[in-house]
Each structure stands twice: as structure tokens, then as C-alpha cells.
Amino acid sequence: MLGHKRFSCNHPSSTFFPLSRLFYRYRDLAPQLVPLDYTGQPDVRLPYELIGSMPELKDNPFRQRIAEVFSEDGEGNMTLDDFLDMFSVLSEMAPRDLKAYYAFKIYDFNNDDFLCKSDLEKTLNKLTRNELTEEEVRMVCDKVIDEADLDNDGRLSLEDFQHMIVRAPDFLSTFHIRI
Amino acid sequence: MGHLLFTGWNCRECQTFVEKFEGALGKGKGRKLYAYKVMMAKKMIKFNRDFENFKTACIPWERKIKEVESHFGSSVASYFLFLRWMFGLNMVLFGFMFGLVVLPEVLMGLPYGSIPRKVVPRAEQANAMDYSVLLDFGGYCQYSILFYGYYNDARTIGVFKFRLPLSYLLVGVGIFGYSLMVVIRMMARNSNEGGDGGDEGQFTFSFKMFTSWDYLIGNPETADNKFASVTTSFKESIVDEQENQKDENIHLRRFLRVLANFLILCCLGGSGFLIYYVVKQSQDNAKKDQDELTWFQKNEVDVVMSLLGLVCPPLFETIAELEEYHPRVALKWQLGRIFALFLGNLYTFLFALFDEVNEKLEEEKSIKNATMWSLKEYYANYSSYHNTTDVPPLDIAPADVVRGPCWETTVGVEFMKLTVNDIEVTYITILIGDFLRAVIVRFLNYCWCWDLEAGFPSYGEFDISGNVLGLIFNQGMIWMGAFFSPGLVGLNILRLISSMYFQCWAVMATNVPHERVFKASKSNNFYMGLLLLVLFLSLLPVIYIIMTMPPSFDCGPFSGREKMYDVILETLEELPTFIGNIVGYATNPGLILSAVLLMVLAIYYLNVTSKNYENANLELRKKMQMARDEEKNRRNNKETTNQAMQYLEDLLPNRSLIPPPVITEESALSKSSKVAKHPGAAANGKGVNLQKDVSLASPNPRAAVTRPPGPRGPPGHARGPPPGPGRGRGRGAPPPRR
Numbered sequence: 001m002l003g004h005k006r007f008s009c010n011h012p013s014s015t016f017f018p019l020s021r022l023f024y025r026y027r028d029l030a031p032q033l034v035p036l037d038y039t040g041q042p043d044v045r046l047p048y049e050l051i052g053s054m055p056e057l058k059d060n061p062f063r064q065r066i067a068e069v070f071s072e073d074g075e076g077n078m079t080l081d082d083f084l085d086m087f088s089v090l091s092e093m094a095p096r097d098l099k100a101y102y103a104f105k106i107y108d109f110n111n112d113d114f115l116c117k118s119d120l121e122k123t124l125n126k127l128t129r130n131e132l133t134e135e136e137v138r139m140v141c142d143k144v145i146d147e148a149d150l151d152n153d154g155r156l157s158l159e160d161f162q163h164m165i166v167r168a169p170d171f172l173s174t175f176h177i178r179i
Numbered sequence: 180m181g182h183l184l185f186t187g188w189n190c191r192e193c194q195t196f197v198e199k200f201e202g203a204l205g206k207g208k209g210r211k212l213y214a215y216k217v218m219m220a221k222k223m224i225k226f227n228r229d230f231e232n233f234k235t236a237c238i239p240w241e242r243k244i245k246e247v248e249s250h251f252g253s254s255v256a257s258y259f260l261f262l263r264w265m266f267g268l269n270m271v272l273f274g275f276m277f278g279l280v281v282l283p284e285v286l287m288g289l290p291y292g293s294i295p296r297k298v299v300p301r302a303e304q305a306n307a308m309d310y311s312v313l314l315d316f317g318g319y320c321q322y323s324i325l326f327y328g329y330y331n332d333a334r335t336i337g338v339f340k341f342r343l344p345l346s347y348l349l350v351g352v353g354i355f356g357y358s359l360m361v362v363i364r365m366m367a368r369n370s371n372e373g374g375d376g377g378d379e380g381q382f383t384f385s386f387k388m389f390t391s392w393d394y395l396i397g398n399p400e401t402a403d404n405k406f407a408s409v410t411t412s413f414k415e416s417i418v419d420e421q422e423n424q425k426d427e428n429i430h431l432r433r434f435l436r437v438l439a440n441f442l443i444l445c446c447l448g449g450s451g452f453l454i455y456y457v458v459k460q461s462q463d464n465a466k467k468d469q470d471e472l473t474w475f476q477k478n479e480v481d482v483v484m485s486l487l488g489l490v491c492p493p494l495f496e497t498i499a500e501l502e503e504y505h506p507r508v509a510l511k512w513q514l515g516r517i518f519a520l521f522l523g524n525l526y527t528f529l530f531a532l533f534d535e536v537n538e539k540l541e542e543e544k545s546i547k548n549a550t551m552w553s554l555k556e557y558y559a560n561y562s563s564y565h566n567t568t569d570v571p572p573l574d575i576a577p578a579d580v581v582r583g584p585c586w587e588t589t590v591g592v593e594f595m596k597l598t599v600n601d602i603e604v605t606y607i608t609i610l611i612g613d614f615l616r617a618v619i620v621r622f623l624n625y626c627w628c629w630d631l632e633a634g635f636p637s638y639g640e641f642d643i644s645g646n647v648l649g650l651i652f653n654q655g656m657i658w659m660g661a662f663f664s665p666g667l668v669g670l671n672i673l674r675l676i677s678s679m680y681f682q683c684w685a686v687m688a689t690n691v692p693h694e695r696v697f698k699a700s701k702s703n704n705f706y707m708g709l710l711l712l713v714l715f716l717s718l719l720p721v722i723y724i725i726m727t728m729p730p731s732f733d734c735g736p737f738s739g740r741e742k743m744y745d746v747i748l749e750t751l752e753e754l755p756t757f758i759g760n761i762v763g764y765a766t767n768p769g770l771i772l773s774a775v776l777l778m779v780l781a782i783y784y785l786n787v788t789s790k791n792y793e794n795a796n797l798e799l800r801k802k803m804q805m806a807r808d809e810e811k812n813r814r815n816n817k818e819t820t821n822q823a824m825q826y827l828e829d830l831l832p833n834r835s836l837i838p839p840p841v842i843t844e845e846s847a848l849s850k851s852s853k854v855a856k857h858p859g860a861a862a863n864g865k866g867v868n869l870q871k872d873v874s875l876a877s878p879n880p881r882a883a884v885t886r887p888p889g890p891r892g893p894p895g896h897a898r899g900p901p902p903g904p905g906r907g908r909g910r911g912a913p914p915p916r917r
Contacts, residue, residue, distance in 0.1 A: 131410045
């Protein structure tokens with residue numbers, strides 16, 4: 001995960017969430033792997049398949065990207081910290097800029113810090129389950145770049161994305177998971 | 180300090196953050212109060228959310244309509260939304276009619292069988308219960324609360340002295356008033372929401388792509404609907420975008436449109452003439468002996484109207500393909516044209532009805548005279564026989580009394596039959612036209628030569644214009660008929676509920692989405708406008724009848740009076756005299772004329788004001804658009820001019836010979852003066868006098884080269900660093916831009 005600082009401490013806590021409910025949800029995914037006592041900071045990683053089968057995530061077309069973005073190893077296998085981060089950012093209380101930052105990373109399929117045309121095409125195909133024709137997909141992606149690209153480099157940087165998403169009326173209410 | 184996921188903060192910043200929000204982080208002094216505040220905030224949010232959910236759950240059929248919308252687009256869903264709105268309107272009308280007219284008569288009025296108007300006449304009693312008679316709204320149906328004729332004309336009834344005739348009249352007129360108010364309020368509210376034709380946001384596609392998926396969805400069915408709705412939404416926007424990008428050959432298009440309109444006008448004219456001819460024929464036929472006519476001649480009018488209704492709409496649609504409008508605009512044209520066609524339908528119906536009413540009035544006159552004559556006879560006989568003037572009233576069973584034809588009930592029966600007919604035709608059309616077709620296409624496809632699904636019949640598309648117009652005209656009939664048949668509104672409620680379920684099922688099971696799915700216009704004002712027009716058209720006959728036609732002498736709440744509105748005059752007489760005086764003054768023509776003039780002036784003024792606001796709005800929008808474009812250009816220009824600079828620099832032969840082009844914000848004037856002051860400096864001999872080149876290559880020709888070309892600074896500094904990659908700031912401060 002690029003560029004964010006972590007402050008480790010004795011017990012994991014979240015600025016936006018009550019801890020215990022999330023911990024028990026995490027543990028319920030694989031009770032035999034997750035110990036009840038976390039003071040020794042055990043190195044437990046739940047594989048992506050378990051995370052992706054959670055009821056909150058299983059119908060989401062972007063669940064794999066979400067897991068990849070928040071997991072330490074970038075493959076979708078999440079530790080408890082990753083799990084807490086994920087639901088913390090996606091909660092009601094997280095600030096808009098933080099959500100925008102993570103939304104950008106989720107939609108950046110090739111992890112190059114830019115939303116290039118292929119990223120947009122993949123996003124669109126996941127959203128519509130490949131129902132649109134190629135020409136329609138191309139037109140939509142061209143239009144998106146046309147609308148949001150401010151520095152005219154043919155792809156969306158983080159600033160372009162934030163500049164656009166700040167003006168979206170629905171962003172906060174749709175980019176939200178309740179657990 | 181927990182997880183602080185902010186990038187780029189160093190330790191000190193984090194510490195100050197932590198101290199500031201000490202309470203929030205669970206340690207320190209403010210902890211308890213803050214925790215309490217947070218808990219209350221969360222509870223408040225949850226409460227608000229639950230309340231919103233509850234309010235949404237109370238709206239009927241919301242999930243059904245959302246399902247239709249996800250699969251078929253907002254234009255098809257707009258029909259169902261309109262249907263639901265009509266249902267709400269009809270419920271209120273039903274409430275008025277039922278609560279203020281039907282219920283008092285049932286609870287406090289005389290029961291069935293007590294007076295002549297409430298009893299089936301002796302002659303008809305034999306088959307009053309027959310199924311076929313009941314279906315035709317005769318027999319017991321006709322002499323029930325469903326129709327005008329049942330209601331008694333006693334000025335007050337019951338313990339509460341409820342004035343039924345007055346209530347009947349006021350409800351009859353009030354139905355129109357309420358409907359008018361509601362329709363206009365809806366139109367006004369719609370026009371507030373930013374107008375017609377979808378909005379042109381700056382980021383339409385971006386928002387659709389990044390904010391349309393709702394991460395809260397946790398249910399496969401909802402997810403399916405969401406996928407479908409997102410896809411449909413994209414397709415709608417793509418259609419809009421393609422319209423904007425279309426290449427226009429204006430003259431050809433205009434010519435084709437004029438041609439199409441001319442053809443359609445011919446069709447409408449032809450159908451109008453055909454209707455007129457057929458009605459005339461049927462009038463002539465009515466005078467002949469009924470047995471000589473064939474079935475066709477007897478039902479000419481109905482057959483012709485049905486044929487026109489079946490043939491013309493698809494014909495209009497085919498001609499309209501010449502026009503190549505955006506599908507939303509094409510739908511409006513189609514609606515308008517079919518509306519004109521159906522007006523012909525309405526005209527014939529009303530014509531026939533008025534004929535019948537006049538006939539009945541004639542009949543009534545003769546019966547009335549006969550009854551009066553026979554009554555006189557009875558009194559004369561009785562008094563002459565018993566030699567007394569105190570004559571007891573005639574004692575006959577109510578069923579045997581000679582009855583007038585009661586034309587109002589006849590009119591009510593006609594409207595009922597028309598509505599029932601309409602319902603039947605609609606449902607059968609859906610069953611055959613959509614359901615049967617879908618079944619045939621699906622199952623016959625296995626053993627047919629060509630692909631039925633892709634080729635000729637295939638599955639039907641939902642006919643938005645036909646259904647919307649059907650709904651509007653049906654409501655017009657209800658408005659016209661409610662005065663003569665209080666039960667009609669109840670029938671309509673049943674019809675609307677069953678329509679909603681039936682058509683929702685039919686759409687999902689047998690229709691496919693339109694090829695070009697388009698977004699319904701946000702305002703929906705077009706449907707409302709048509710509804711308003713139909714409201715006025717249906718108001719006119721009823722008001723005319725109330726004001727001019729004499730009510731029947733022996734049936735209904737106004738029996739025995741000269742005109743129906745006499746009830747109001749009677750009521751006014753009973754009120755204190757000063758109210759009567761006020762009303763007298765208020766109905767003074769001079770006063771009314773001045774009031775009308777004032778209202779006309781007010782309308783003109785408001786119209787002008789609203790136009791001014793609209794213009795101001797457009798201007799502001801243009802300014803915003805210009806500001807956006809300017810900002811984009813500014814960023815672009817920095818890009819391109821510095822790339823140009825880089826390119827030129829690469830072209831120059833020897834880079835070491837370039838003098839440091841220090842650009843400051845002074846004007847060109849100082850540049851020339853400085854050069855003049857140091858003429859000797861130029862003669863360096865080492866390098867080319869590149870002063871001129873520098874000024875050519877500089878991003879702003881007005882920028883001054885204050886440094887004289889001769890004496891150069893230390894070599895390292897002299898070169899002047901080339902600009903950074905694409906950043907545009909390598910040569911010192913940018914020149915001022917004004």
C-alpha cells in the first residue's frame with residue numbers, strides 16, 4: 001500500500017468503529033484460524049475466498065479489487081488490521097477525501113496510480129456485466145476521460161478523480177458498506 | 180495513536196492531531212462527553228434512516244416499479260408512475276363521492292323499495308336479476324346507489340339534517356376543482372426540477388461510472404436489478420450523446436419533417452371525415468326500421484372507431500420514422516397525433532349521447548303530461564264520487580307507479596358500459612397482442628423456418644404512447660360520468676389496481692426493452708398537459724348540463740326543480756339575509772369583469788417575470804461553462820507552450836551558446852533600453868548574439884531580458900536550467916497574464 005503511514009500499537013483500534021463487533025465478524029469467517037487473544041499480535045491472514053464470500057461483499061462486482069487494495073500483500077489476503085481498515089473507510093463516518101482516495105485505488109486495476117483507458121473499460125464491464133457493445137464501451141470511456149481529465153494526459157490522475165468526485169451528489173451514500 | 184491513515188504526515192503533525200482529538204480517541208479528559216455525543220449522533224442517523232425507510236415502504240408498488248425501471252428504462256417506468264399517481268387521485272375522488280354522497284344516502288336515506296325511484300318497475304321485475312341484464316347495468320343494478328336516479332330529493336335527511344342534494348351538486352363540481360388543483364400543482368412542481376430533456380451535467384458519465392453502484396447491496400436479486408438498471412442508464416445516456424453528435428443535413432431533414440406532418444394531417448383529416456360520414460349514416464339508419472339493417476349497419480360507428488384505433492397509430496409511427504427525432508421527442512409527437520385521433524372518438528360518443536338525452540327529454544315531457552292528467556282525473560273522480568275535497572293521496576305500490584325515463588341514469592349507464600368495455604378491450608389486447616404473441620414466438624420457434632425471436636413477430640415492446648393515452652382518456656370518461664354515476668369512481672379504482680398488477684406482470688413476462696432505450700423527460704409535464712386538456716374537455720359538458728338542462732321530474736336529487744343549480748339558490752334563501760346580499764353583490768357582472776381583468780394582468784406580469792428569470796438562468800449557466808473552459812484551456816496552454824519551448828530548444832545548434840534567458844516581469848521597453856546602454860557588451864566574439872533568438876523562443880514575447888548579453892555570470896549559472904519535464908516553470912517566474 002503506497003504512501004500511508006501506520007502507527008502500530010498494542011491493540012488495534014479504529015478511529016471510526018467499535019472494535020469488538022468487527023473482530024467477531026472477522027473471527028466468524030474462520031474460527032479455527034483466528035485466536036481470541038490478539039495481544040501477541042499473531043500473524044493471521046484470511047485468504048481472499050473467505051473475505052469475498054461475506055454477505056456484504058459477495059454481490060459487489062468490485063469485491064476483489066476492494067480486498068486487494070486493503071490487503072497488505074496486495075493479493076486479497078487480509079489480516080485483522082486490513083479488515084478493520086477496510087470497513088472503517090467504507091463506513092458512514094469516514095471523511096470524503098479518504099473515501100475518494102481509496103475509491104481511486106479500487107478502480108485502478110493495474111496499480112499505476114492513474115485511471116487509464118483500460119482501467120475504465122474494466123470498471124465499466126464489471127458494472128454492466130459485459131452487456132454493452134465494444135463501441136459503446138469505447139464511447140463511454142472516451143466521454144469519461146473527456147469530462148474529468150484536466151491535465152489532458154489521456155488518463156485520470158488522483159487530482160482529476162478527486163476534483164470530479166467531490167462534486168458527485170451520490171458518492172458518499174453509494175460508497176458505503178454497513179456492517 | 181491507533182490507525183492514522185493519512186498520507187504524508189510526519190510525527191509532529193500526528194501528535195498535534197491526537198492531542199486535539201484526545202477525547203475522540205478514547206483517552207483523556209473529553210472522553211465520556213465525546214463518546215456520548217458520538218452515540219447520540221449515531222442514534223439520530225439510524226432514526227432518520229429508519230424513518231425514511233418507513234416512509235418509502237408506505238408508498239405502494241415501489242419495488243415493482245423499480246424492477247420495471249431497471250429492466251426497461253425510465254420511459255416505460257414513467258407510465259407506471261403516472262398510473263400510480265392516477266390511483267392516488269382517484270382514491271381522493273372516491274373518498275369524496277363515497278363519504279359525502281353515497282354513505283349518507285345509504286345510512287340516513289330511505290331504504291330500497293320505499294319510494295318509486297328506488298324500486299325496479301313492475302314491468303322489469305321479471306328479469307331484473309338476470310345475469311345478462313345485470314351485466315348491461317339494468318335491473319337491480321340500475322336502481323341502486325350506483326346511479327343518479329336512486330337518490331332522493333328531500334332537502335335534508337336524517338338526524339343530522341344532512342343536505343344531500345346540495346352535497347351531491349357540490350361534490351360533482353368539487354371533483355373537477357380538486358383534480359384541476361392537483362394537476363396544476365404537479366405541473367408546477369415538475370417545472371421546478373430543472374426542465375425537460377434530461378440535465379446536461381458536467382460529469383454525467385463520470386458520475387455514472389463511479390457512483391452508480393450501491394455498495395450496500397447484499398442480495399442477489401437486488402444486485403441483478405442494479406446491474407440491469409446501470410446498463411439501461413448507460414444506454415440511455417449513450418443515446419442522448421449520439422443525438423448530440425449526429426451529423427445534420429438540415430434542409431433534407433426539414434423537408435422530410437414537413438412531408439411527414441403533411442401526410443399525417445391528411446390521415447387525420449380523412450379519419451375525421453370518415454367518422455362524420457359514419458355518424459350521419461347511423462343517424463339516418465336509426466330512423467329506419469331496425470329489422471331491415473344488417474349487423475354491420477347497426478354497429479357501423481363502433482366498427483369504424485375500432486378499426487381507426489387499430490390502424491392509425493402504427494401508421495403514424497411508420498410515417499414518423501421519416502422525421503428522425505430523438506426517441507423522447509418522437510414519443511411526444513406520437514402522443515399528440517393519437518390524441519387528435521381519439522378526439523374524434525370522443526366527439527362521436529358525445530354526439531350520440533346528446534341525441535339520446537334529447538330523445539329521453541321528449542319522452543319525459545309526454546309521460547309527465549300523462550301522469551299529471553291521470554292524477555287530475557283521479558282527484559276529480561274521487562271528489563265527485565265521495566263528494567269531498569279532502570282527497571287522500573293515491574295509494575299504489577311504488578313498483579306500479581308510472582315512471583319517467585330518467586335520462587341522467589341512462590347517461591350514467593352509458594358511461595359505465597363504456598368504462599367496462601374499455602377495460603375488457605385493454606386486457607384482451609394485452610393477452611392476445613403480447614402474451615399470446617410471446618407464447619407463440621417462444622414455442623413455435625423450435626419448428627419454424629425463420630428465427631421468430633429475431634425476425635418478424637418477435638416479442639413486443641411496451642407501447643408507451645398507447646397506454647398513456649388510454650389512461651388519460653379513461654380518466655376523462657370518469658370525470659364526465661362521475662356526476663351521473665357515483666359508483667363509477669369506485670369501478671375505476673378497481674380497474675387501476677388490477678391494471679397495475681396485470682400490466683407489471685405483462686411487461687416483465689412478455690415484453691422486451693426498446694431498441695433505443697431513452698430517458699423519460701424529468702418533468703413528465705407532457706402527460707400532465709394532456710391530462711389538463713382532457714380535464715377541461717370533460718368539464719364543459721357537465722357544467723353545460725348543470726346550468727341549462729332541466730333535471731328529470733321523478734328521479735335523482737334534483738327532481739322537481741327547474742334547473743339543477745336551483746339547490747344552491749334554495750340553500751342561500753335559508754341562510755341569513757346578509758349572506759344573500761353579499762352573494763348578490765359578488766355576482767354583479769361589473770365586479771366579475773374587473774376581477775377577470777385583474778387576473779389577466781397578473782398572469783401577464785408573472786409570465787414576463789418568469790421569462791426574465793429563465794434568461795438570467797441561461798446567462799449564468801453560460802458563464803459557468805465559460806469559466807470551466809477557460810480553466811481547462813489555461814492548464815492546456817501551459818502544457819503546449821512549454822512543450823513548444825522544449826522542442827525549439829532542442830533544435831538550437833549549440834546549447835552552451837544560449838545566454839541565460841532570465842525572464843522577469845518587466846516590459847519590453849526596459850529590454851530595449853538596457854541593450855542600448857551596453858553596446859559594447861555584445862561584442863563578445865565567442866558566441867552568436869542570441870538576443871533576438873532568445874526573445875523569439877521566450878514564452879512571452881513581452882518578457883524582458885534584463886541581463887545584458889555580454890558579461891556572463893559563472894558558467895554553471897549561465898546555462899539556465901532547462902525546464903523540468905512538462906512542468907513549465909523551469910525558466911523562472913511565468914510572465915504575467917492579464
